[in-house]
Structures are given as structure tokens and as C-alpha cells.
Amino acid sequence: MSVISFSSSSPSSVASQSLLSTQTYRSTAIVANEPLDKQGQFNYEAARRYFPAQIIVDMRALTQNMKRLVAETKKYNPQAQVLGVVKADGYGHGLIASALAALAGGATWLGTAKVSEALLLRQAGIGPDRAHILGWMSSALDAPYEELILNNIDLGIGSFDAIHAACQAAQQCHTKARLHIAVDTGFGRNGFTPAEFDQALSLLQDGAQRSLLDIVGLYSHLAVADAPQNQEFVRWTDQQIESFNQFVDRMTAVGLKPQIRHLANTAATFSRPDIHFELVRPGNGFYGYEADPAMGTPADFGLVPAMSLQAQLGTIKTLPAHHAISYGRTYITDQETSIAIVPLGYADGIQRLASGSNELGSLHCDHQGGPVRVMTAQGPRLCTVSGRVCMDQFLIDLHGLASDLQVKEGDTVQLFAPGRGAKYCEPTADDWAESADTINYVIYTCLRNRIPRLYVHAKEVLSENDLQLLDQRSILS
Numbered sequence: 360m361s362v363i364s365f366s367s368s369s370p371s372s373v374a375s376q377s378l379l380s381t382q383t384y385r386s387t388a389i390v391a392n393e394p395l396d397k398q399g400q401f402n403y404e405a406a407r408r409y410f411p412a413q414i415i416v417d418m419r420a421l422t423q424n425m426k427r428l429v430a431e432t433k434k435y436n437p438q439a440q441v442l443g444v445v446k447a448d449g450y451g452h453g454l455i456a457s458a459l460a461a462l463a464g465g466a467t468w469l470g471t472a473k474v475s476e477a478l479l480l481r482q483a484g485i486g487p488d489r490a491h492i493l494g495w496m497s498s499a500l501d502a503p504y505e506e507l508i509l510n511n512i513d514l515g516i517g518s519f520d521a522i523h524a525a526c527q528a529a530q531q532c533h534t535k536a537r538l539h540i541a542v543d544t545g546f547g548r549n550g551f552t553p554a555e556f557d558q559a560l561s562l563l564q565d566g567a568q569r570s571l572l573d574i575v576g577l578y579s580h581l582a583v584a585d586a587p588q589n590q591e592f593v594r595w596t597d598q599q600i601e602s603f604n605q606f607v608d609r610m611t612a613v614g615l616k617p618q619i620r621h622l623a624n625t626a627a628t629f630s631r632p633d634i635h636f637e638l639v640r641p642g643n644g645f646y647g648y649e650a651d652p653a654m655g656t657p658a659d660f661g662l663v664p665a666m667s668l669q670a671q672l673g674t675i676k677t678l679p680a681h682h683a684i685s686y687g688r689t690y691i692t693d694q695e696t697s698i699a700i701v702p703l704g705y706a707d708g709i710q711r712l713a714s715g716s717n718e719l720g721s722l723h724c725d726h727q728g729g730p731v732r733v734m735t736a737q738g739p740r741l742c743t744v745s746g747r748v749c750m751d752q753f754l755i756d757l758h759g760l761a762s763d764l765q766v767k768e769g770d771t772v773q774l775f776a777p778g779r780g781a782k783y784c785e786p787t788a789d790d791w792a793e794s795a796d797t798i799n800y801v802i803y804t805c806l807r808n809r810i811p812r813l814y815v816h817a818k819e820v821l822s823e824n825d826l827q828l829l830d831q832r833s834i835l836s
Contacts (some may be wrong), residue, residue, distance in 0.1 A: 458483075
């Protein structure tokens, strides 16, 4: 199993590009290369006391990413608006913080999949004067449509039951339900198919005529817009766009012309300006990552990943050569070495597929585990998950003796952050995705809420009123 080591004098940009500077690994005094005020220092130390790992979210990066997406959108269509997708707890970055950063960056809409998160945004204090909110996933038979309507939340619907439920809720509330109609343009997931659409239009017309429904929008989702280099996929995206336009024409023909059309995700926001329409819905780009590595790196699009994941080392001990590590004996030490516990496991969202194995192990194959940046006496060193990821922890082979490397229990190590990649000793979520044979979205959206989220540069980009909407214990700077 390989290890990358850099001397302290190497021309690495780790200290400037990573969230935590070299000094931070030995001290809690500096985060994000800047001193913390007294309260920020207290919050950081409190988080470390109660959980041995932290998620650091750079609010400035989130805000700048949204500004970049807004600028890209308005470059081609000055009238188009941007919806910040904050579903799945803000892709793991925190629902409320992500929503506030999106608004600070120029988004005028917020979008959640689960309608419960849409309600949480309103309950947190983001009123209709600040943003339209769209929620698009619920069971029509159980969803709290009355509460959603009264909270001025737009409903994304794509079933006959949902239309009936929206009409019934609007009648109870004496308020029109604002609907965005989901249509299936070939994705095979949500929305009315072309064959169902006439029946849907009949129901929508009836609801609109009874002053129960306000048909606001029409939307769909693209399947392969993140592969613009693949001509077959480009043709498929063209077919989806053609199908979407046909749905628009069918709505318009019966007097239900949608006020807002939205189809563009992150990939299409950058690659298909022809479908910006009235609204775009960037998700992953807002959090600083490309839609797919095939499109390039975040830097290619002027984006900066906003999340860093770090942990404090647990037990460190020395093992002899030919000693097995973790379940299944998939990793066997090839020499006397020190191993260290990183106190995060699959119960925290660390992908078990990012486990590491070597030729000496029972699988007789070398698989590079997820990368971890460790500070040593010789400078930063890249180690990898050694053996299988456990429920609450995984192990790393230091490929040397901890006493020589001056690695100690309690030292902070970095799993991923903004950077150039593992080969530069700057591991990213893309590196973890590669190890686990998945996509970067999975790496950060799966991180469990028992890991504290801490926010830097919040005071720089948020107003005083917005700062009060955050958990004050989570603010570092």
C-alpha cells in the first residue's frame, strides 16, 4: 500500500488551499488560516470535546459558488432566476446554513426534495418575502398539503392523486395551491408521461377554473447532461428538451401556459444555456463540485468545494510485520509499522467500499482505501484506509513508527477538503468517491448528523439577522 509524503519544505499548496493550515493539526487556535475570536474558539473546542470529528463548511465558498452560478445564468438570459437546491440537509452541509448562503449569493428560489425540509426553512425564518420555496417529493395521501399551502410553499406534483390532494387542501385553506407540474421527458422517474398528460391537464384545468390551483411551473429532469463529450448522450439530452417543449405546447394549448419552466441542473447551467428558460436548478455546483468528473474539475468552472472533513486520531499502536488489520484479514502489514484509529465509520457515513486491501491480505488484491492527510515531523503524509471500514472507526497504516513520525493520539487528520487531489497530499471528496467507486455526492450527503457542522466565514457573508437563524454553537468565524 502506497504512502505519499512531503517534507515541510516541499512546494505544496496544502497550507493555502486546504481548509486547515499545517499549524491547525497541532493546535486548535487557527481554523481556515485565520485566528478565531473568543466565541469561535470556544465553539471549536467544544465540538472537539463532544465528538472526535468535525465537518467544516466555508460559507464564503458557498456564497461565491452561488454568485458564479447566477452570473453564468444571467450571462445568457438576464431574466432567468436561480433556485438553490438545498435538499438532503443541504447535501450534508446543513439545511439552514446552505439556504442562507444561497440567498446571500443571489438565489431567489430554494428547492427541497422532501416537503418536510421546505417547512423547516419557513419555520427557521426564511419567509416568502425572502425566497420562493419548492418542495417536490411526498406521498399525496399523507403529505401536509394544507400546512405547505399556508406556508407559501410551491408544490411539485406528478400524479393524479397529488392533483386531487392539492385541490382538497386548497379548498380547506381557502387559498390556491401553487403547483409545478413534473413531466417525464425520458428519465423514467417522476412526472406525468406523454400518455397520461391529457388526463392530468383535464384535472388541472378543473382545479384552476374552481380557483383552487395556480399552475406556476413545468419541470423535468435531465438524465445525461453531465456528459457533454458523449455525442450519443448529447442527442438524448436534445430529445429530452424536445419532449419538454412538447409538454409546454400542450399546456399552452389548453390555456395553462406555465409561468416558469425549469429543466437545467448544474451540468446544463454550464453547458446548455438554451434551456435556462425562466429558472435553473443547480445542486452540486452550489456546493463546489462539478456535475461529473468527465466535465472537468471544480476549478474549471470557477467553483470551490465548501466542505472539509477532519477527525482526531484515536489509539495508536505498533504492530509487527504480517499482522492483520480489521475484519476479514484483507490487509496485512508488510513491515513493523504503527497504525492509528480514525474515529469515523460507516455509521457516520464513511463508505465501506472505501476500505483498503493489499496483496498479503485474504483477498489477494490491492485496493487503495480512502485517503487521509496526516501531519508528521517530516510534513504532511497521505495514508489510506487499511482494512475494512468498521461501524464507528477505520484504521490507517502510518507506514512507519509513530514515534519517529511524531504522530500522536488526538492529532487532527483530514479526510477531504478543497485541494488538488490525493497525489498532491490534498485529498478531496472526488478521491474518496474514486476509492468507493461512487460519485462525490454520495461522500458528503451520507455524512451523519452526529458529526458536528461548523461554519467559517459566516460573519463575513451573512447579515446579523441571518446569523441569528443559525445554531450559535456552530459559528466559528
